[in-house]
Amino acid sequence: MDLYPLIKPLVMRFDPECGHKFAIAALGLGCVPKPRRVAEPVLATRVFGLDFPNPVGLAAGFDKDAEVVDAMLDQGFGCIEVGSVTPRPQPGNPKPRLFRLPPDRAVINRMGFNNKGVAAMAKRLAARPKRGIVGVNLGKNKDTERAVDDYVIGARALAPYADYLAINVSSPNTPGLRALQSRAPLVEILGGVREVLAEIAKAGGRRPPLLLKIAPDLTADDLADIAAVAMGADLGVAEDETGVDGLIVTNTTWSRETLTHPNKSEQGGMSGAPLFAASTEVLRQVYRLTEGRLPLVGVGGISNGRDAYLKIRAGASLVQLYTAMVFDGPGVGAKVAAELAQCLKADGFAHVADAVGLDAGASA
Numbered sequence: 001m002d003l004y005p006l007i008k009p010l011v012m013r014f015d016p017e018c019g020h021k022f023a024i025a026a027l028g029l030g031c032v033p034k035p036r037r038v039a040e041p042v043l044a045t046r047v048f049g050l051d052f053p054n055p056v057g058l059a060a061g062f063d064k065d066a067e068v069v070d071a072m073l074d075q076g077f078g079c080i081e082v083g084s085v086t087p088r089p090q091p092g093n094p095k096p097r098l099f100r101l102p103p104d105r106a107v108i109n110r111m112g113f114n115n116k117g118v119a120a121m122a123k124r125l126a127a128r129p130k131r132g133i134v135g136v137n138l139g140k141n142k143d144t145e146r147a148v149d150d151y152v153i154g155a156r157a158l159a160p161y162a163d164y165l166a167i168n169v170s171s172p173n174t175p176g177l178r179a180l181q182s183r184a185p186l187v188e189i190l191g192g193v194r195e196v197l198a199e200i201a202k203a204g205g206r207r208p209p210l211l212l213k214i215a216p217d218l219t220a221d222d223l224a225d226i227a228a229v230a231m232g233a234d235l236g237v238a239e240d241e242t243g244v245d246g247l248i249v250t251n252t253t254w255s256r257e258t259l260t261h262p263n264k265s266e267q268g269g270m271s272g273a274p275l276f277a278a279s280t281e282v283l284r285q286v287y288r289l290t291e292g293r294l295p296l297v298g299v300g301g302i303s304n305g306r307d308a309y310l311k312i313r314a315g316a317s318l319v320q321l322y323t324a325m326v327f328d329g330p331g332v333g334a335k336v337a338a339e340l341a342q343c344l345k346a347d348g349f350a351h352v353a354d355a356v357g358l359d360a361g362a363s364a
């Protein structure tokens with residue numbers, strides 16, 4: 001039974017960051033009831049060489065330090081993305097830095113990559129039994145000048161524990177980070193990380209798939225550049241290779257369109273329901289630009305199975321959510337997965353992969 005509606009009035013009275021801390025503590029202590037397991041064959045899918053029991057993942061930012069990975073897998077998510085993690089621990093921006101906008105079902109955050117650093121994360125991930133799919137989202141320290149150095153450190157430290165690595169150049173709360181999405185810095189960062197992963201593979205280690213997470217606030221030219229580099233342009237890749245193994249589309253937005261709550265004037269990245277349309281449109285464009293040849297993870301404003309289904313039809317092979325949990329509790333992942341299975345079956349699909357990109361429109 002979902003107890004969240006009963007405790008929600010209490011949780012909503014907490015300051016949002018305290019609410020988050022409370023949730024992490026309760027999950028860590030095993031106090032959060034597990035929803036019924038969603039074991040729907042229609043949801044099982046293989047993407048970038050990994051077998052996902054369902055395509056609904058937990059987006060980065062909730063479990064920044066990999067403290068509740070197993071508890072979140074038990075909540076029914078098909079995959080957990082931890083981080084963003086930076087090489088050195090850092091406190092993030094001054095508080096308050098997280099704001100709810102309940103009538104809009106949105107959140108604004110300017111956390112600024114508060115986290116305990118890569119060594120602490122490696123220790124935590126090494127200590128847990130290997131189960132489920134865990135992606136690691138890499139960020140950079142605020143005061144690092146050469147961004148590539150931080151992503152290389154993160155990749156080297158965490159590749160042994162990560163089912164996939166995601167390069168985050170799209171959070172709005174680290175000065176200059178989003179500028180790394182333009183062509184030259186992107187080539188430098190991806191080139192550096194690819195080199196480390198090649199070294200690991202050469203030494204007999206496993207090379208985790210490499211993903212890139214992008215912002216929703218990009219021009220058509222930016223998107224074309226990102227798609228080209230993601231496909232391998234300027235990276236000197238072999239003919240049968242791409243620059244990355246997938247793209248995560250999208251992070252939070254600068255936009256404040258349609259918001260009604262007074263917290264709309266807070267600085268930071270906005271997420272939740274009002275991000276859905278814009279992030280899905282970017283997803284559709286990226287699917288077209290990459291001609292459906294690169295797996296995409298659709299993120300932004302998903303709060304029910306239909307939202308997830310629309311992302312998949314727009315081009316996502318996998319989806320993720322975060323903000324819906326702020327309003328509906330941690331069991332929302334299982335609810336979205338169960339509803340998605342219903343949507344797929346109602347339209348006659350036997351496998352979620354068969355629905356990917358059906359509404360993306362013609363290839364560019």
Ligand SMILES: Cc1cc2nc3c(=O)[nH]c(=O)nc-3n(C[C@H](O)[C@H](O)[C@H](O)COP(=O)(O)O)c2cc1C
Nearest residue numbers: 059060061083084109251271272300301321322323
């Ligand atoms: C409080 C908060 C912290 C976040 N921190 C990160 C982060 O550290 N790294 C990252 O890549 N995305 C981060 N995100 C963005 C989410 O992963 C996701 O891309 C975005 O919130 C859109 O999805 P949603 O509408 O389902 O929340 C954060 C989001 C929120 C709300």
